[in-house]
Amino acid sequence: MKRLLSIICVILVLTIGFSFSVLAEPTDSFTHDDSADGKVKGVLSSEIYSSSKVVTAARLGLSESMLGLTDVCTDKDGKVYLLASERSKVIILNSDYTLDKEIVIKDKDGIEMMFEEAKGIFVDDNKDIYVCDTGNGMILVTDRSGKLKSTWEQPESSLLPEDFFFQPSRMVRDDKGYTYILSLGCYYGALAYSPDDEFIGFYGANNVKATALDTLAFLWDKLTQTDEKKALSVKTLPYSFVDLCLDSKGYMITCTGVTESDTNGTGQIRKLSPGGEDILYKRDTKGISSTSSAVNFVEEKVTKRFGVMKPQNIISVEVDDKGFIYALDSTHGLIYVYDNECNLLAGFAGCFSDAKQLGVFDNPTSLAVHGSDLLVIDRDNCALTVFERTKYGELLMNAQLKHIKGEYDEASPLWEEIIKMNSGCQLAYRGLAIANYTNGNYEKALDYAEKGLDYKTYDLAWKVIFSKRVNDNFFWIFSIAVILIIALVVFLIYKKKKNIILIKNAKLKLALSVSSHPFRSFEDIRYKNMGSLIIAFVFLLLYYVANMLNSTAAGFLFLNSDPRTYNTFYTILSTIGLVLLWSVANWLIACLSNGKGRFKDVFIVSCYSTLPLTLFKFVRVILSQFLSLSGQAVVDAVGVAVLLFTLFILCIGIMQVHEFDFFKFLGTTIVTILFMLLMVSVFLLVGVLLEQVIEFIFKLYKEAIFR
Amino acid sequence: MFAKKTISAILVVALCTLVFAGCGRKSAVKYSYDGKVEIKTVSSQVLAENGKLKMSWDDDKKGIFLEDKTCGKVWTNVPDGKDTSTLDLYVQNMQIFQTEYVSSLDALKAGKVSAKKTDNGIELTYYFDKFKISIPVTYTLRETSMLMSIDCSKIQEGGKQYRIVSAAPSSHITSIKKNAKNSYMFTSDGLGAIIDINQNSDGERKSSTGNTNVSALATTSDSNDSESTGIRAFGLKYDKDALFGIAEDTAGAVSVRFSAGDTKSKNSSIYPEFIMVDSDYTKGKAVSSPDVRLLSDRLQSVVSVGYYPLSGKDANYNGMANCYRNYLTDSGFITDEERDFSSPYAVTALGGVMSTSSILGVPVSTLKSATTFAQAKNLISKITEETGTKPVVRLKGYGTTGLNIGKLAGGYKFASIFGSDKDRMAVENYCKDQNMPFYFDFDLVRYAKSGNGFSHTNDAAKTATLHTAEFSGVNVPLRDSNSKLKYRLLSRSKISKAVDKLIDFANDDKISGVCLSFFGSKSYSDYSDIKYAVTGLMDTDVKTQIEKIKKSGTKVSGSASAYYSAGLVETVFEAPLEPMGRYQFKKEIPFYQMVFAGITPLYSAPINTASNPNEKIMLAASSGTGLGFSMIEDFENEYMESGVEKLYACGYDYCSSIIKDSLSKYEKIYNKVAGSKITDYQFIDKNVTKTVFENGTVVYANHSSGSVNSPAGKLGAYGFMMEGGK
Secondary structure, three states, X not given: OHHHHHHHHHOXXXXXXXXXXXXXXXXXXXXXXXXXXXXXXXXXXXXXXXXXXXXXXXHHOOOOOOOOEEEEEXXXXXXXXXXXXXXXXXXXXXXXXXXXXXXXXXXXXXXXXXXOOOOEEEXXXXXXEEEEEOOOOEEEEEOOOOEEEEEEOOOOOOXXXXXXXXXXXXXXXXOOOOEEEEEOOOOOOEEEEOOOOOEEEEEOOXXXXXXXXXXXXXXXXXXXXXXXXXXXXXXXXXXXOOEEEEOOOOOEEEEOOOOOOOOOOOOOEEEEOOOOOEOOEEEOOOOOEEEHHHOOOOOOOOEEEOOEEEOOOEEEEEEXXXXXXXXXXXXXXXXXXXXXXXXXXXXXXXXXOOOOEOOOEOOEEEEEEEOOEEEEEEOOOOEEEEEEEOHHHHHHHHHHHHHHHOOHHHHHHHHHHHHHHOOOOHHHHHHHHHHHHHOOOHHHHHHHHXXXXXXXXXXXXXXXXXXXXXXXXXXXXXXXXXXXXXXXXXXXXXXXXHOOOOOOOHHHHHHHOOOOOXXXXXXXXXXXXXXOHHHHHHHHHHHHHHXXXXXXXXXXXXXXXXXXXXXXXXXHHHHHHXXXXXXXXXXXXXXXXXXXXXXXXXXXXXXXXXXXXXXXXXXXXXXHOOOOHHHHHHHHHHHHHHHHHHHHHHHHHHHHHHOOOHHHHHHHHHHHHHHHHHHHHHHHHHHHHHHHHHHHHHHHHHHHHHO | OHHHHHHHHHHHHHHHHHHHOOOOOOOOOOOOOOOOOOOOOOOOEEEEEOOOEEEEEEOOOOEEEEEEOOOOEEEEOOOOHHHOOOEEEEEEEOOOOEEEEEEHHHHHHOOOEEEEEEOOEEEEEEEEOOOOEEEEEEEEEOOOOEEEEEEHHHOEEOOOOEEEEEEEEOOOOXXXXXXXXXXXXXXXXXXXXXXXXXXXXXXXXXXXXXXXXOOOEOOOOOOOOOOOOOOOEEEEEEOOEEEEEEEOOOHHHEEXXXXXXXXXXXXEEEEEEEEOOOEEEEOOOOOOOOOEEEEOOOXXXXXXXXXXXXXXXXXXXXXXXXXXXXXXXXXXXXXXXXXXXXXXXXXXXXXXXXXXXXXXXXXXXXXXXXXXXXXXXXXXXXXXXXXXXXXXXXXXXXXXXOOOOOOHHHHOOOOHHHOOHHHHHHHHHHHHHOOOOEEEEEEOOEEOOOEOOEOXXXXXXXXXXXXXXXEEEEOOOOOOEEEEEEEEEEOHHHHHHHHHHHHHHHHHOOOOEEEEEOXXXXXXXXXXXXXXXXHOOHHHHHHHHHHHHHHOOOEEEEEOOOHHHHOOOOOEEEEOOOOOOEOOOOEEOOHHHHHHOOOOOEEEEEHHHOOOHHHHHHHHHOOOOEEEEEEEOOOOHXXXXXXXXXXXXOEHHHHHHXXXXXXXXXXXXXXXXXXXXXXXXXXXOOOEEEEEEOOOOEEEEEOOOOOEEEOOEEEOOOOEEEEOOO
């Protein structure tokens, strides 16, 4: 029977009802909203760009399609240059996207130059066109008639590694005449050329990210590696840039595509100083700056297609004359628009297989800025899509620009207009917060800062409001404080004179005196049975409540989670669960180590020890309603001290209860912690197995229901 | 011990029942094939004739000839003689799950095409012995058209190896030589579009519309098909003549395909493909094997396309729109009741959304109010005062889960968070006193929870493989599915019950008008009953239900209404307006408005949430469509995560400024063209259109962001101007 049951359980056909996604509009714009728990969420947003036209060969009146579009650029007169690599042609458009001419490059003998996977195009101020003929390992320089003027091949220099292979893919030139060329797969950075077109070295390589484990591994290898091991070891090289551009001040902005196979990574976009250092910074909501290497410029989530992870791939980057950065993700066809402080203004567009529709792509390969328009080429569709900035986009970008420059007052009316059009725009609230702060409207600044999750401005405004309130009510506050102090002193004197005992219950009195007299209190618990389970449970419950209040009721500046989505389950686990786990583990280990304590004593001691921390957390909740960010640092420092004190009390309690000396206590504690980890692993394993069993049963049920 | 054995035995029986309950699924269709039939022939002759048309059969070429006697133009399905395929078949090889193409020439070569004269026509049956499939195609002459139909119940399929997937009869009747002058193809895809037949440097342009895959929304596809009208029509203009095709019976099973400018072919063509089955994917036998495509039972109803020859001034898409309107009128899908065209704009007040809050530390989803009834009344009265013009009013998202999908029709209840019944009646009465048409929105199809007698599990529509079809919303920006926004579609057989409940609810709660969102705008299939396969009977079902609601005394409006409901309802909200922007199209035209403008008041999707409001107003002006807006009173940041509507752009301040600005530009024009059909829509320049209305009003519109000149004067970016009119 058992065997039959087992066989039946094994033979099952599971088919789940299929889910179908209803797609959002492909040009639905989105942005990233910060939340109180530090996470970033993608939300729908008003469009800053809308697709206005698509340019194809037929619409230009060309006789052949624009096969193999790999790059697009513009010149200072507004002409647009498209590189049709498979046709070995350059197509020049007028500023209104009508055809100017098609160029075929011919050498001095009139022979047509055929491109081999040409990936980049650049036009200098003299209107000379540079085609990065990647497959042929050279750059072709031509004039607008298609006459080849010169070629750039692999430079001869001792600075180049022996195995270096020149495969130019992108090129830019700054206003001083320095040229930077990306070579496919080159991890040394961009090849830099002087204004005389002499190769002068490499510029701005990416760094290899190393973790602490990597460092340890390196040290270990250094100590233990043999020649054979060395030969088999794998060298970690920095990722190479895939695109670069120069901003109006001549700083280079680079993008690195996919760096991991299963995550989106960070630091995809960098801005390089003349020394090659990353100078692109992001300020978080608390005003703390970090370099762009720590910033994820795309999404946290990685989607899967046919079971394979598909991380986002920023393959093209551009910057306009106001410093806004545009990045193109080829995996999802998304375009991201950032300001020069790494704030995402909006993202839009999309990618669909075989899509031939305005605003979406099949295989986007490059983008370019053309005035206030954005141009994106789609290799598979042989088309150029033009995005025009919307009214909302103009407002947002102007407002953010003024905000960054510190022109808060000028930006304020723009932000107000933006709020009307997009009531959820966090950037607008932040802008209005700082504008109102500088104008002395602190209450409004506070309100806007809270809506925009701008902790820094909130802090500034709050300090002013708080000190004003204190100043305005100083007399009352002082009077109440004096009265309270006097009352307390009088009460203490009266209590002493009259021998009044406030707490008559000895066990409660003992529990409350644990913090002040831990040795004596725990001794009484162990030998005089003065511990109370009820009081212990109450203390534990209070500990949980204190933690919960810290997560939900603390002042705005002190909240580290979103009260709306707060889930108490995790707090229960980290308070009650942790204490119970510690108690069980410690008692079990102590038993094996000849510890004398009963489980009841261990539990009571553990719960009593939480008292200082509990009291601190309650005080923290109260203080968080008044203190500023600078006060938070002090409070956190005090918190650490209280935690250490709590642990100290716990040590004493455990030592007393089990009659351990210090070293035995240390040893058993280490083992206890390891055992706790083991128990957690076992619980997780059981949980996973249970989940699978439940899922199995649910699938059976679903199968029956679907039939 | 005995108890243990008994319990074990019961468990085994229960498991076996569960496991084997799905095995040996009974097919609703009988599959058999008889290839040993007598092949009959019909000699070349005139099959039928009337005052306008003559239909002939040529036995040598094995083709149909349709002559338009008014102009002498002859349309044929064998333009290249007897080497032309008159039936293209697509069959699935069930062993390797690949689709194969079969031409009627195979049957012809084998001498297995049987012809039988019918009343006013001919029936041709094609026998494909290799595939054990036979399929009859009937051609019938009518007064102004020729009907081409396939009765799917008469199709024979015998073998297990091959199953019919689709059939494209007479695909060459609307084909044309590339580079023919003054010619184009027309498709109803999106809003409607013209396709250039010429070969050009963009290469072949091809597409198909109305993909009826899955338990499907008829417009599901990978690209943006969000604005679609459900119309299945196509046409070919050939110099001074045109042939217009309308999918008539089981229109949802007709997919319109076109191919233009193919270098390998001398013709460009547009033709209907009759989709006989739906398909669904399921896991392969092993974890590593690819998903397997399973087919549903074959459609059992008649699928037909009517071909309408047009000539003279009707031989263009304007004539096609007129023809389509006449067809809908004759079929009862357009009623001639009087409708109210007095208001140039419609306002939708949005009730609430589900939002997460933490109650005692437990995150729960609760309904948040964005606009209560009292606030809605206030907003409506304010906007009426400020603009001096009364809107058409709709209240949406006032059920138990607000704008989010929950119980069917919002639980047939108004959530108390929006106010009391008294408050609700106050809004209705206010609108009634002010003579403003007023509707409450109800979704009778999509639901995510059981309630009010509709089970989430048992009453949902089924896919082609008889699984419950489940849809989910999408996350931005990666557009991966959002499992928190899952919903199902109500089984087609339960729609009538849902409508009955709505009528009772409306009568009990004194609701004067209802707006049907989704029902009436999207077709879908339900394989729990074969008659609903491939969106079968959707149009007639919708018609029946709408008439039932109207008979009960409740006014009915629709949202993004498809062709089978737009002419039956009093008002259409969120009428499709924006072009799809497909590369394959030369120009896109507002075919939907060309059919329905002047018949039913149409209002656009919210202008205030559009990326470019000016462009949308221009599109409305060039097609006689009213302006739609949506509003809320209170905005909370948490609404950004709700994923429904674009509430961030619906604040009253912004809305009212846009409404005032829009009306100042458009109100006068709307008042002139309202209630008037579109008689002519032309492109007079690359970016300028001219729309002529029945009453003589002409509207010129600039579809670009630059200034252009028009006969009426200079037009700014997305500008428009009016001329003439009574």
